[in-house]
Amino acid sequence: MPTAPTTQDVVRSAHCGTGGSAALLVETTRRQDLLRGVWKENPVLVQLLGLCPALAVTNTVRNGFAMGLATAFVLVSSSFFVSSLKRLIPHEARISSFVLIIATFVTVVDIFMAAMVPDVSKALGPFVPLIVVNCMILGRQEAFASRRPVRRSVLDATGTSTGFLIALLLMGGFRELMGSGSLLGVRVMPHNFEPWVIMVLPPGGFFTLGFILLALSWTRLRKAETGRMTRPRRWPHGVLTERRAA
Amino acid sequence: MGELFAIFISASLVNNFVLAYFVGLCPFFGVSRQVSTAVRMGGAVTAVMLLTSLAVSFLEAFLLPPVPFLRLISYIVVIASLVQILEMAVKKLSPVLFRELGIFLPLITTNCAILYLGLFQYARGYDFLQGIFFALGAGAGFTLALVLMASIRQGSELASVPAIARDMGFALIVAGSLSLAFMGFSGLFSS
Incomplete structure (x- = not known):
């Protein structure tokens, strides 16, 4: 049962290590490999990995979508290669080897985007090359692809990238809707809606992800309160305990 | 001199890496629980940044012009090696500092x-x-x-935060407010 990430998990995942799915040697089915990363262990919303691109390029849906696709390509292909080469990569040099493999695919996608969709490439700016240091990708290589068969690694990478894409679209949608009153460049809000310009500026990124995390933990706590899920081991003190006491 | 000063102020305040460009968020949220560790992490990152800047100047002057497509790969390899060398040097020269920086140094690569x-x-x-x-x-x-960030989180450790906003939710809202405050610097330079 996935529970809320503990403080230690957050710190560990923030350090780009093998964080997040600490129980990685638990046997899983292929279906779980594919679906786990999509929502229950969503890289951005639950594991809090890859926050830099998730906050930086989601001022419009289009940018978020392009970033999600680029990251998905890099993650799936590097998972495939790391998993195929796992017997050849020496344990001591594994991180550098992963980074080299990832950097190769990032170079490919960077050049491809600059040639095929130059305006998107310009809007994303240096965040396409920065996919190299995305903790989420390195984390999946270290925690999954380097010790699992090729097919399952690809499934896992696909699921994780789908989760990343969903998170980016969610954030991009909210920020574009609030910040400029449109979606994908088409105006959807009523004409007297005053755009919240702050949402497309840097602080809006932090606030949006903050709101989404608050909403997620609100639903989680409510589920725990109504007993539909197992109760958290340590009951968080604060508002809910006061209400229970009253 | 004036131009160099402008570059310094612009990089540190107006276009703050963390709060305006969203880079380096992992240590920003991961290592910002105590002021003392935050200062050490900041020092280590600054040292690596200085070395990286020198290395990039060197690479761009001598090695990369004929092979521009290797830019990303060579940058990341150089950064990883620099961090490794710095770690060894600090371990040899000042074991005390090495123990204090502890796990932060290798993490800087990513x-x-x-x-x-x-x-x-x-x-x-x-x-x-x-x-x-x-x-x-x-x-x-x-x-x-x-x-x-570390000062705010340390100072609000005993504050009664609603249960839903424990930890990351709270940290993100604080970061948003900090970023809002730093936007005030944006009128400092016209360029």
């Missing part, structure tokens, strides 16, 4: 702020001296943001 600094320095076409001031400014800005 800190996007470092790679971003290199890419940005290249994109802006900064020369050797401008690069040094840019790296110092970026390091100072990173340290400032980290220390501010």
